[in-house]
Amino acid sequence: VQGYAFRKVSKVFYRQKEGFDICHTSYVFTAKNSHQYIVNVERHPYDVYAVKYYYQGHKQSKYKFNLLTNQGDARRIIFTCINIARVILDENPLASFAFVGAPTRPELKQKRISNTKRYRVYLKFALTFFAPINYSHALIEEKSACLLLNKKKLEKNQLLLVNVIDMFESLYNFDELYRD
Amino acid sequence: MGLLVKKNNSKDSKAAIRIVDGRINGRSKYSVKILTQEEVEKERVQVYQYAL
Numbered sequence: 001v002q003g004y005a006f007r008k009v010s011k012v013f014y015r016q017k018e019g020f021d022i023c024h025t026s027y028v029f030t031a032k033n034s035h036q037y038i039v040n041v042e043r044h045p046y047d048v049y050a051v052k053y054y055y056q057g058h059k060q061s062k063y064k065f066n067l068l069t070n071q072g073d074a075r076r077i078i079f080t081c082i083n084i085a086r087v088i089l090d091e092n093p094l095a096s097f098a099f100v101g102a103p104t105r106p107e108l109k110q111k112r113i114s115n116t117k118r119y120r121v122y123l124k125f126a127l128t129f130f131a132p133i134n135y136s137h138a139l140i141e142e143k144s145a146c147l148l149l150n151k152k153k154l155e156k157n158q159l160l161l162v163n164v165i166d167m168f169e170s171l172y173n174f175d176e177l178y179r180d
Numbered sequence: 181m182g183l184l185v186k187k188n189n190s191k192d193s194k195a196a197i198r199i200v201d202g203r204i205n206g207r208s209k210y211s212v213k214i215l216t217q218e219e220v221e222k223e224r225v226q227v228y229q230y231a232l
Contacts, residue, residue: 089232128225129231138213141211142211161214165212
């Protein structure tokens with residue numbers, strides 16, 4: 001997949017939240033017009049990885065996950081994140097993935113967090129690149145969230161979906177996530 | 181939506197996890213939709229050679 005070259009930048013560190021150990025790793029890549037992007041990968045229990053990225057120029061903004069750069073480069077940036085997922089999968093064949101399509105600023109102003117623009121785009125990529133033979137796709141449309149559950153892991157833990165949903169409900173309050 | 185998964189080694193259908201009104205066992209906070217293989221295939225772009 002035609003993504004950008006990326007490299008791991010930070011030391012891996014662990015953080016505990018609500019009793020869950022979360023392992024953080026960061027990657028960086030340079031995209032069109034020398035725009036640098038940071039990709040934060042959070043490994044949660046049950047081998048669930050959340051891949052989050054933002055433009056480095058927006059690093060200090062509390063809306064860094066909401067802002068758009070309007071460079072017309074989303075496809076290659078998302079391809080890069082998929083290539084990072086590929087590396088994760090090479091390291092951990094039982095990896096599952098989760099993402100939230102954060103609302104854009106206009107969507108935030110309209111308090112629209114269901115079925116956001118990012119969610120619709122990411123979902124198309126997720127359905128294309130995470131084959132149904134290997135992944136089960138669980139959607140939480142009202143919160144623009146998607147779980148891509150690894151079927152090898154599901155074979156070992158048939159309660160995986162329940163476990164992961166319970167974990168994310170403990171870790172994140174979606175209703176408060178975008179509240180000013 | 182129908183039966184999703186069963187607990188390990190359980191033959192008791194009462195032990196099955198069900199999605200009730202989109203909620204797992206009718207209790208999870210958010211409505212969850214599990215896509216069927218057909219639904220996924222319908223929405224996929226045909227570039228399977230790169231799929232994970």
